[in-house]
Amino acid sequence: MMKKLALATSAFAMLAATPGLAQDVSVKLGVLNDRSGVYADLSGEGSVIAAQMAVEDFGAEEKGITVEIVSADHQNKPDVASNIARQWYSEEDVDAIFDVPTSSAALAVHEITREMDKIFMNSGAATSDLTGSACSPNTVHWTYDTWALANGTGGAMVEQGGDSWFFITADYAFGHALERDTTAFVEKSGGTVVGSVRHPFPGSDFSSFLLQAQASGAKVVGLANAGGDTINAVKQASEFGITQAGQSLAGLLVFLTDVHSLGLQTAQGLVLTESFYWDLNDQTREWSARFEEQAGDKPTMVQAGVYGSVLHYLKAVEATGTDETAAVMEWMKANPTDDPLFGQGEIREDGRKIHDMYLFRVKAPDQSEGPWDYYELLETIPADQAFRPLADGGCSLVEEAAAQ
Amino acid sequence: MFELLGIPPQALFGQLLLGLINGSFYAMLSLGLAVIFGLLNIINFTHGAQYMMGAFVTWMLLTYFGINYWAALILVPLIVGASGIVIERLMISRLYHLDHLYGLLLTFGLALIIQGLFRNQYGVSGIPYAAPELLQGGHNLGFMYLPNSRLWVIVASLVVCLGTWFMIEKTKLGAYLRAATENPTLVGAFGINVPRMITLTYGFGVGLAALAGVLAAPIYSVNPNMGEQLIIVVFAVVVIGGMGSILGAIITGFGLGLVEGLTRVFYPEGSAVVIFVIMAIVLLVKPAGLFGRTA
Numbered sequence: 001m002m003k004k005l006a007l008a009t010s011a012f013a014m015l016a017a018t019p020g021l022a023q024d025v026s027v028k029l030g031v032l033n034d035r036s037g038v039y040a041d042l043s044g045e046g047s048v049i050a051a052q053m054a055v056e057d058f059g060a061e062e063k064g065i066t067v068e069i070v071s072a073d074h075q076n077k078p079d080v081a082s083n084i085a086r087q088w089y090s091e092e093d094v095d096a097i098f099d100v101p102t103s104s105a106a107l108a109v110h111e112i113t114r115e116m117d118k119i120f121m122n123s124g125a126a127t128s129d130l131t132g133s134a135c136s137p138n139t140v141h142w143t144y145d146t147w148a149l150a151n152g153t154g155g156a157m158v159e160q161g162g163d164s165w166f167f168i169t170a171d172y173a174f175g176h177a178l179e180r181d182t183t184a185f186v187e188k189s190g191g192t193v194v195g196s197v198r199h200p201f202p203g204s205d206f207s208s209f210l211l212q213a214q215a216s217g218a219k220v221v222g223l224a225n226a227g228g229d230t231i232n233a234v235k236q237a238s239e240f241g242i243t244q245a246g247q248s249l250a251g252l253l254v255f256l257t258d259v260h261s262l263g264l265q266t267a268q269g270l271v272l273t274e275s276f277y278w279d280l281n282d283q284t285r286e287w288s289a290r291f292e293e294q295a296g297d298k299p300t301m302v303q304a305g306v307y308g309s310v311l312h313y314l315k316a317v318e319a320t321g322t323d324e325t326a327a328v329m330e331w332m333k334a335n336p337t338d339d340p341l342f343g344q345g346e347i348r349e350d351g352r353k354i355h356d357m358y359l360f361r362v363k364a365p366d367q368s369e370g371p372w373d374y375y376e377l378l379e380t381i382p383a384d385q386a387f388r389p390l391a392d393g394g395c396s397l398v399e400e401a402a403a404q
Numbered sequence: 405m406f407e408l409l410g411i412p413p414q415a416l417f418g419q420l421l422l423g424l425i426n427g428s429f430y431a432m433l434s435l436g437l438a439v440i441f442g443l444l445n446i447i448n449f450t451h452g453a454q455y456m457m458g459a460f461v462t463w464m465l466l467t468y469f470g471i472n473y474w475a476a477l478i479l480v481p482l483i484v485g486a487s488g489i490v491i492e493r494l495m496i497s498r499l500y501h502l503d504h505l506y507g508l509l510l511t512f513g514l515a516l517i518i519q520g521l522f523r524n525q526y527g528v529s530g531i532p533y534a535a536p537e538l539l540q541g542g543h544n545l546g547f548m549y550l551p552n553s554r555l556w557v558i559v560a561s562l563v564v565c566l567g568t569w570f571m572i573e574k575t576k577l578g579a580y581l582r583a584a585t586e587n588p589t590l591v592g593a594f595g596i597n598v599p600r601m602i603t604l605t606y607g608f609g610v611g612l613a614a615l616a617g618v619l620a621a622p623i624y625s626v627n628p629n630m631g632e633q634l635i636i637v638v639f640a641v642v643v644i645g646g647m648g649s650i651l652g653a654i655i656t657g658f659g660l661g662l663v664e665g666l667t668r669v670f671y672p673e674g675s676a677v678v679i680f681v682i683m684a685i686v687l688l689v690k691p692a693g694l695f696g697r698t699a
Binding site: 036037038040041042044171197198199200202203204205207208209211212214215227228231232235236239240241245257258260261262263265266297 | 412414415418419422423425426520523527528529530531532534535542548549551553554623624625627629630633634665668669672673675676
């Protein structure tokens with residue numbers, strides 16, 4: 001009895017002491033993304049707004065945590081991204097970097113973060129290598145990845161009879177990873193890949209590549225690109241009668257802002273995978289309405305991911321009372337995640353954040369009931385099936401843990 | 405079925421046709437640049453932004469005023485051309501006595517400002533612009549499905565290019581223009597208002613860019629970055645054709661569209677650089693460009 005009482009008292013003392021510890025903590029967060037190029041609408045200024053909302057909703061100030069947010073444009077270039085990251089970490093005392101769309105830029109920031117022993121919480125980039133072959137103890141991959149996209153959209157297309165594929169792939173780390181992961185999925189399900197073409201990033205004219213896809217006779221034309229590239233490819237596929245001639249178009253990574261830009265007339269029927277949609281439940285609707293007031297548009301899953309990751313990071317800072325990398329990372333991985341946008345989840349030891357993913361179909365214009373009413377939910381992919389199994393990624397952290 | 409260079413001839417015809425369509429855009433844009441450089445000696449880096457403005461004004465006319473695509477083909481070049489005239493009068497005309505570089509820097513800065521303004525207002529994802537009814541659908545040519553909207557681009561571009569070439573090379577007005585570039589003082593002495601002629605020429609060149617923007621609106625999504633991506637390629641086209649050469653701009657425009665189209669088939673990764681490789685070779689072998697005159 002005495003022992004129990006002592007334990008309870010010390011636990012209470014620790015809890016009571018935590019806010020006191022956190023009082024002196026000040027953290028600096030860097031939101032690094034595309035502010036003017038093809039990914040600026042789906043991340044950009046909206047991600048900074050999402051980060052600020054997380055700080056306000058968390059009540060950092062009342063909890064004694066001073067938070068400063070800085071942001072910059074990496075222009076989708078790995079060299080620019082790594083220069084900014086290095087400067088932020090070494091000269092401006094930034095504790096953690098968020099967002100970073102464009103896989104090549106994200107991989108660059110990932111390496112510098114490991115080298116400088118800081119924290120990188122990615123929500124914008126897709127490559128599954130971040131938590132696979134290139135995994136690092138300093139990175140959390142929050143929103144989605146190429147494996148989850150291949151699993152969602154790829155799986156659904158094969159199920160519907162799309163067993164032969166032709167890829168139109170953006171020629172950089174992201175496109176390659178998405179093509180690789182989707183190919184693995186198609187082949188595992190008994191399908192074949194009849195060909196692929198790699199286009200320069202960013203591109204504007206996709207007619208040549210679409211014609212090659214048409215000539216290949218594949219049942220599914222997989223678009224392993226994103227943002228402006230996907231928009232142009234989908235638009236031109238419709239112009240060249242690809243879908244009318246019987247081939248299906250698989251947008252392997254399509255964001256809400258892409259559908260908004262395409263218009264439902266062109267985008268209708270596209271099947272896509274996302275980890276967040278503003279109209280999922282009351283919580284997402286409430287948050288998205290607040291976001292829209294500030295940003296002007298509904299949020300994408302990337303921006304939602306920035307909100308979720310900043311929130312979890314701040315919880316860790318509050319609980320540990322420090323901005324020290326190892327302690328914060330350990331807390332983030334040891335404790336479940338819970339936020340209004342992604343619900344409950346966890347961060348695995350390879351850095352992969354786990355939550356449900358959703359398979360949507362884009363509505364036809366007459367099904368849409370108002371502005372931004374674009375998606376019809378086809379299927380919820382449960383968290384434990386949505387992402388690559390821990391053992392399959394080839395992450396050295398997992399192997400080390402298993403060896404011990 | 406026999407194959408040509410590893411791909412079936414039918415697919416090859418399709419790719420050549422697509423190259424021709426892209427070449428139409430290159431030709432129209434480089435034509436405008438060549439006209440402006442040939443007569444004003446200004447390297448108009450704002451050209452891409454003016455092409456983008458053409459597409460946006462087309463969209464605005466439809467959205468805010470209900471003015472359709474066909475009317476836009478006439479109105480947009482006039483509106484954007486007029487904005488060009490204002491820019492020429494207020495800014496560019498003050499630089500004629502300076503080195504080329506100053507004109508280049510001014511127009512480059514203007515392009516960044518215009519793009520930034522549109523980007524802030526409309527975002528980067530682009531806005532849909534539906535093709536008019538007449539241009540929807542297409543023809544099955546046997547080797548490919550040719551959308552009407554693209555067929556129309558080839559026709560429109562050929563008409564505009566040949567018309568411009570005819571006007572500058574074969575008419576009296578064209579003769580005055582060419583004379584004014586050689587010796588403005590002398591032409592002025594004949595009672596011709598040279599500054600006004602130069603202003604109108606700049607407006608005309610800008611109008612050509614805007615017209616290309618109208619043609620692009622239903623094909624590409626209307627977005628603030630559309631000119632930025634194209635302008636570098638178009639500059640290479642002008643350099644290869646010979647700075648200021650009207651015929652050079654037209655022929656290399658179409659020709660390089662074809663070369664790029666073929667590269668997309670045989671080595672897609674190289675399609676973004678093939679034009680610059682050609683530019684480097686041409687500059688080494690014939691520095692004035694294929695159709696350029698050495699001073």
